[in-house]
Amino acid sequence: MKECGFMFKVIVVDDELIIRSSISSFINDCGAGFTVAGSFRDGSDAIKYLEENDVDLVISDIKMVTVSGIDLAQYIYENKPWIHVILLSGYTEFEYAKAAIKYNVKEYITKPTNFDDLKNTLIRMGTLITEQHSNDISVFLESIMQLYAAVIAKNISLAESQLKLLLDNNTRKNEQLGQYAFNIFEIIIDKLYANLNIRITSDIADYTVLRETVDYDKTYELSALILECIVNHLLTKDKKTDNIVVDKLIQFINENFSRNISLQDAAETVFFNPAYCSRFFKEQTGEKFSDYLLKVRMQHAARLLKENKKINDISKECGYHSSGYFTRVFKDYYNCTPSEYIHNS
Template sequence: MLKLMIVEDEELLRMGLVTCVDWADLGYEIIGEAGDGEKALKLVEQNPPDVIITDIKMPRLNGIDMAEKLKADYPGIRIVVISGYDEFEYARRALKMGVSEYILKPINLEQLKKTVVELRMEIEEERKKDREFMELKSMRYEDMQALRQQMYTKLLLQKCSVEELGDYIGRLGEPVLDRYYGAGILAIEGFPVISMECDYLHVIDMDRSLEDFVNRTLKGLYGEDGQNGLTVLRANAGERILCICGESPGEVKQEGRRVREAFGTFNEETGPVELFFGTISRGLEGLHQSYLNVRKDSEVRFMKSLAAPDSSGSAFSSFDLPEFDKENLFFEIKSGSPQGIEDALRELQDTLSGRQVLSYMQLVLIITNLYGECIRLPEEAGGNAEEILGDPRQYYQRILEKKKRNDMIEELGRACFLIHAYFEKISGSRYKGIMERAAQYVEEHYSEEGLSMGDVAAYAHVSVSYLGMIIKNETGQTFIEYLTGIRIEKAKYFLKHTNMKNYEVAIACGYATPSYFSTVFKGMCGMTPSEYRNG
């Protein structure tokens, strides 16, 4: 509701204006009425209205003088002046000073209603534009930084491609693809090992201390204006990712030095901290590569500090076990059986038993890294770990709490069985639907030489590995075998029912050369294309 005030010295007319119009229906609420201009000004001071309907001739202070005072102190108030035919000079003066509307007596209520409705629409449109302007204005440093944080998080932590970030790039309105980037990792020194001796609340407290330390340091470095070239992401507890953006490699390098000097090497609340930077590259792809570079470097440094040589003299250099076929475990989770999962986990136990794993932290990293890959499997089918496990961190916390290898693997198995149940639940009709979309796409594009499983998976909205599993389940074939079968069946049709030459059939079926087509055809049919046509 807009606020309306009526100022009229004739009480009968004033009461008529108040009571004879359904103001609420017009979008107004009457907040006051006055018999002269002086009283009206006092009411306005207490509660300024949006619109004032006023007579011109009034005792003490007339409507025109009142309007002049209001325009000086309250320029946003719309004023509708009521006047008789014999008050032309007043009317001209009123229009000259910017009164919104001028209505002659005797008052036509329909004209009055139309006037105030038009004023309401004008005010609402003006306020809408003001809101839009303020919203744009409010997208200052904090909002732009939040947008950058979201974009960098999707790129670095959620593994989105640069093409998938088009909406963020457009909203930022910056030449992000032409700038130079460097990524760094700031972490509490030895945090993974330290956290093993802490409970969950203590871990949160240490991470909060790191957050406070980062905020204080950046405020001291950049002041209240903020750091336009630096964006901080929270990846894991006890560490932060620093993304530096600049117009040149030198600018990024210089900013990196400033940041390194500002953070130093020690924080009273968290203890020693370490900061590593990756390579400097151009474009968002460069930022992603810089992050991969510094992430690998930090993992190698950490693993070297923990690694214990085995009987062959080698040491763990990554979180994976090369001897363990984790893809087999993933296959059993997605399309195998509970027994298959148990067998794969038993194989994991045997593999770990066969290695001289002397570091407890190594064991934790190996198993939790495997857990991290397992909980990402539902994404291949359009799901997510939260809808299956609730809070995946709870399972991770349980793994951390275990002190024995078998107990850790048992906790990993609980998550594996739940994810397997999810894949079983969505199989059947979902498999059929995906297979139908894949078959349709292959039917329409089999003639394209470069047709790949990636193209088909993108059309079916699933991952390549998940599509391969479905094709195998539904047809008993690999994707290449399935595609080759389709092409050869099409070739048979062309050879039998058309006069196309062999090389034309080859091209129509997605083969660049007749010789390769002939080889594939003979391998599938036991005869050459010419022999098949003649037969």
């Protein structure tokens, strides 16, 4: 399944070289519309790759030496939720694989791999990805989020270009452009109040006039003026809006780190798309979202260790599904195991 002539990217993760190689070769040759961007023998290697690269799909074995397929699925769920995951599972591991449902894993392939099943699964995934890419509602919301982000950043030139793009791409043929523009501003103004407690009143920007506007040129002209009024109003605020957004993101992490939260969950609280939210958080705090979440979890884990809590209980309180994975993450962070940390303390 191809979209507009390009191939979807996939990585293959399995600790057995012969399985990695055979699956990778089959994917490249089977004509399902995917190309293998890389293959890795452990989830830890895959995570390092995904920190710097994007793909559409990850195919991973469940049981591996250091970081399992479920651990990898958790990383993707928390940091790159737009990537789809297929897990390879032996019959005896199938109950274990069901645990990955909470990390949005929707496809499983039993081992040894039946290549007909693999091809059919790839075709289904390709169709799903294509539908997501072409979904008008998703595209509209994504564009609205980009406009909202530009408004929050008080970048008038970027906001104007995003607004023009939205107006140019109006696909609602049964709706006048003026009404369409009105709906856009209604969403932006509603989110400014809901997320930042900033109220845009009619004396600041009377966007209701757009409802009756039918002339295209007039709609573009009025929309640009209203947008400028909104951005200028934000510029008059004493507290920077970006600080308010960062505070809200940090509050979300501090209040929810014990759950299976993801970057997308955090982004939704401030009406950003995940990719922009990730960049914004790094620009404002100097830390990646995933690094900050990890820091909060590890600091909480250290406090609980000093209270002599059990490792199983600590891992759950810190948002990890298994104590083994928690221990590996803790050791990577503090350069010692939890028991060594207690002893050193």
